[in-house]
Amino acid sequence: LQDSNSSNTAQGSWGYWGNWGKSILSSASATVASVGHGISHAIEKAETSLGIPSPTQLSSEDRDLNGGKTSPTKEGESSSPVLGALGMFSTITNVVQSTKQGKTVISGGLDALEFIGKKTMDVIAEGDPGFKKTKGLMSRTSTLSQVLREAKEKEEQRTAQQVTKDMEKKAHYGMLFDEFQGLSHLEALELLSRESEAKVKSVLTALSGEELEKLKLELEEIKEAFSLVEFDDEEEEEKKEHEELLKELTAMLEELHVSTTPDKLVRARKAAHECIAGLSCDSSAPTQDAEKEEGKESEPEVVNTESKEKTTSVEDIHTSAIRSLAELTARSIEQFHKIAALVLHSQEQEAVALALIRAKTLLRMTIMLCKEVSALSKQFTSCLTTVGVKEKPEVLNPLITGVFLEASNSASYIQDAFQLLLPVLEVSHIETRMNTLQ
């Protein structure tokens, strides 16, 4: 890495990273597209063949590199081939490229990429300025669940064909996400969203004059509340206790005026954290504060790393990470789906201002869930770094990269699911308006 710092002066301080990003783009997307290998494989290939810096180093040294940064990536730029590197998301890339708008699902994904591993992902995105970043926009010609389903099917095929021991151990995010019914809830949410959208359109065409203008303005206001602001994941948040999270989510659901509980979601989060605690990685890891807290809960610091390395392999931690991310994401989508169903059926006389309040609360919830995903991935990767200290980089790096990438996918699904709620709030607002007029 020292070497790289000196060699990249010609290309600007981000040159080295830029190359890394570009290499992954071309090589990984080619690999995935042609052979259809899994994510780890593709990245591994890209990494080993191109001598990119280790993700471990990237994650620990990004601050230094960032020092002399003059943002080379414009806000509006994002990339599609990046997604080739996401393994299962090679399908997404195709979808994006085949739609005229050129901005499906992915766009949301890039927000998330930035969110999770901001610096790393910026650079990957630098590789292709062809796609404009738009937040959480769904394309008309394909749906998120369709894209995910296709991706999952590819994984299934691969798994069905390759029954080697090695393959068995690999964690498949898409399949797990489906197993936790994430795909089904997403599909159901999409159905509700599209029906609502159609209703909104038909109402708007039926109205005219002042009435229409007024309603349009109100809807615009709700829509604005749905635009994701940049949120900073750099600020180290205190790790929330489960009870605290439960309380916050419950309060949000009350603000939303929906009678449902966040129990399942909180349980999934708890299970993930218990799993990390069970892996009890050494506290020399970067996120030692978080780990210490976990440590307190389970046992004082008597554990020694040596014995743990024998019991938990890095592959196991990786599997556990992917599984936890898939579950937490599925539960988040389920939560959004339930909210949509309850908002739509709601029969009580609602205040006109409620839709806007709901929009703002949902935005906060989305950010909170994305932060949870981010925090979880950081804990797992730091665990990987600690436990895998003796592993070869070509074994460890793809695993770390894999966790970061799936975490970014998770965040993008959550954000896209959030966007699906907009028509639902709009239709509910229109109904409230109609009631007050009568």
Add this chain to the structure above:
Amino acid sequence: VKSRINNMYCMAVFTLNAKMATAPYNYSYIFKYIIIGDMGVGKSCLLHQFTEKKFMADCPHTIGVEFGTRIIEVSGQKIKLQIWDTAGQERFRAVTRSYYRGAAGALMVYDITRRSTYNHLSSWLTDARNLTNPNTVIILIGNKADLEAQRDVTYEEAKQFAEENGLLFLEASAKTGENVEDAFLEAAKKIYQNIQDGSLDLNAAESGVQHKPSAPQGGRLTSEPQPQREGCGC
């Protein structure tokens, strides 16, 4: 000690997961089912019995829709059933109608001990007919067949209703498990038969069936297009 236990728990999950990752994913079709009918007729219990082989004594009201999946075998073909268990409460009716779209099979359930749930069938049937495609297989299920003493709807009249409307029919019990398996299987057999004789066009939007490319007998190499809808779907 606790961390050790946690660790073991994680390991158990890994092993389980590794096993699940291979075998059950080898299926040729996905069928979407919906379960509909009045509140309290036992829709969620039927699903639970079918997927978990257990009776769920007290089951909370379903919000919107819940899901279950199981892989079954019909004529040597592995089929994954993706089952949408809709809320029966009247107040959710408008919402649950959205979920019918693209169902290959519908389980229309009433409670043999409550006549009102039987009387509402025509309304459920209207929804099912209007909101699914003409090839959607509908099976009528009289649940709670174990409560013979409290029977309020005879087998014969329900059978006749089914015949008049071209529905498959079974009486079942989510409690004892009687006929539960068959209810889901009969519908699947009928759907599969429709595929075989060509009356169900897999290329049609909203057939509710997805053919998997890995199917032994070959088939198209792309996944089924999702329903594409324009305009008002209210």
